Amino acid sequence: MNEIAAKSWTRETVVADLERAILEHRLPPGTKLGEDDLSDAYGISRTIVRAALLALSHRHLVELRRNRGAFVAQPSIRDAREVFEARALLEPRTARSAALRMTDDSLDILRANIRQEHDALDAGENDRALFLSGRFHVEIARIADQTTIESFISELISRSSLIIALYWRRRAALCETQAHHALLDAFERKDGDAAEQLMKSHLLDLLASLDLRHVSQPPASLREALQR
Amino acid sequence: MNEIAAKSWTRETVVADLERAILEHRLPPGTKLGEDDLSDAYGISRTIVRAALLALSHRHLVELRRNRGAFVAQPSIRDAREVFEARALLEPRTARSAALRMTDDSLDILRANIRQEHDALDAGENDRALFLSGRFHVEIARIADQTTIESFISELISRSSLIIALYWRRRAALCETQAHHALLDAFERKDGDAAEQLMKSHLLDLLASLDLRHVSQPPASLREALQR
DNA sequence: CGCAACAGGATTGTATACGAAACTGTGTCG
DNA sequence: CGACACAGTTTCGTATACAATCCTGTTGCG
Missing domain, CATH: 1.20.120.530 (GntR ligand-binding domain-like)
Known part of the structure; x- marks a missing residue:
């Protein structure tokens, strides 16, 4: 996968970039954020990606599941x-x-x-x-x-x-x-x-304006839905 | 330095342990939290220590200064x-x-x-x-x-x-x-x-009951005070 | 035919090695 | 005598390697 830009990414810039992508729904809830995928995409090592994902998880934008990976959060x-x-x-x-x-x-x-x-x-x-x-x-x-x-x-x-x-x-x-x-x-x-x-x-x-009546929330993917 | 316990530390437990130490003022504001010191103390690698410090910095309990290290936060x-x-x-x-x-x-x-x-x-x-x-x-x-x-x-x-x-x-x-x-x-x-x-x-x-009048806050150490 | 066990592959968790930046102390020059 | 420059040491930032865990597809048995 090609790198996103020739920019020199830091943890903060990666966090900001990912957050924006999530907020603009280019990365919809439930999307898997693989560490290798991201490190390839940004042209950096997994170290920074992991730190960025950890930061995003603290803001409840990303959900971290042990040994499973990071996913764009799906608020209940x-x-x-x-x-x-x-x-x-x-x-x-x-x-x-x-x-x-x-x-x-x-x-x-x-x-x-x-x-x-x-x-x-x-x-x-x-x-x-x-x-x-x-x-x-x-x-x-x-x-x-x-x-x-x-x-x-x-x-x-x-x-x-x-x-x-x-x-x-x-x-x-x-x-x-x-x-x-x-x-x-x-x-x-x-x-x-x-x-x-x-x-x-x-x-x-x-x-x-929200529809919070349903018990079932629309799952981003069938796999994720059944994992719950 | 001896390790704290034979416990198998995870990021979460290290965060909890450090947070408690900070809250009980065993680690007063301004204390330097060197990564090597902590990794030696807990008997783990710097990787987990860094993740823990990053987590604590998001809660504003620890201040991270680039290329300088982590310090127990000193709220203004x-x-x-x-x-x-x-x-x-x-x-x-x-x-x-x-x-x-x-x-x-x-x-x-x-x-x-x-x-x-x-x-x-x-x-x-x-x-x-x-x-x-x-x-x-x-x-x-x-x-x-x-x-x-x-x-x-x-x-x-x-x-x-x-x-x-x-x-x-x-x-x-x-x-x-x-x-x-x-x-x-x-x-x-x-x-x-x-x-x-x-x-x-x-x-x-x-x-x-707080004294928030003074301009100068008591520095934890002279060094830190002068670094500001 | 269905279910369970197993093996292979993929992905994350942790440790370590190396490079970069900053602090400290010493030495030299004005 | 003081200030500046430079080098050594320490500490952090990043990358990479290895280990552990999980997912998936296949195979064998009931």
Whole structure:
């Protein structure tokens, strides 16, 4: 297999590259991430690949099974609920903080993000739009200037991307950018109360758009499904 | 150097052992964790040690510096504030959930934990008491049956232990067990409101007992201090 | 024909070897 | 006497080799 680029890969860059591929659903949940495959693909040794996979497993993006290998995580319905419960605890208050600390530069960043979301949707690149939608949430945490909470939210957003890949019901994603626009309005007014409320309902909307009723989750492959 | 035990160490057990040593302040903030030292101490190769250190760095218990080595993390004053802000967002609501789901078995676990805290304090083992005090908080998250939030809280508690090691002001730790007793009362009554409120003020008390005014944090060693 | 045992291949887990970077101490020059 | 440069030592970063485990296909027996 050809190498991906002539770039000199480090653990961090490999993690970032893999994470992006997972978030954009180029590596759907359940995909096996063989160490040899990855080391060949990146043109590096298994040592770095293993470190990268270990790092991703700590963020619950990759599931490590002893002597079996690494797989893109397949969050259970329970995981999905828990992730959104955690987001409900963290994000609304963080959005409030962000609103109070909002600057013109920060607003520009958020506006640009929303614009990119629109462009991606117009181009039919839904997965890329989803990725950018996640970036929007992480950016808010960054603006709130809370590194610790930001890292938690970042992990939760990433896991949400997997959850959406598995349980997304509606196909129309318009509600998404609509909510982001409303949040932007609140941020422009530096209205903390509104931002907190909007984020709260935005998350509830998201959760409501998932289909978490079924006992069986769509397996990425028959093999994996039967291994469970 | 002699090996610690004849045990066959895995990455997980090494992580757990190191984490406990850090939480009980046998490895104070700033301590250098040389890979060769650790591999000799545990009687394993550096491969596993490196994986363990990487895992601990993801929990912010260990700081990895490229080509310099691993050190027990020294949270900054800003880190300290952020950790307690995150705890304030997560723990009160989690205590409420725990109160509503409380069972007799869970109560027994919490009571036993408090008893151990007392025993440790009576025996003058303050660091062990601190470790157990942290366990109390994690146990509450476990009872709330929220694995995702539990893992966040677990990380925050561990970091709090480092923060307390660096910034603890009072020497009397009585307020600690007092607050835990009050929480237990609320849990026994399955009083979610009270549990949430008590946890909230408990965290504020904790934060207030820290000395976060100074610009300079006590360096664990002169060398490390000057390296910054 | 079906099931179980076994052997071969593939993949991961661990250890070790080598190269690179940084720290420490010494020596020389200004 | 002090500062800078350089070399030795230590420690980390990466690659590779070997061992252990698991998957898979085949074969033999009931």
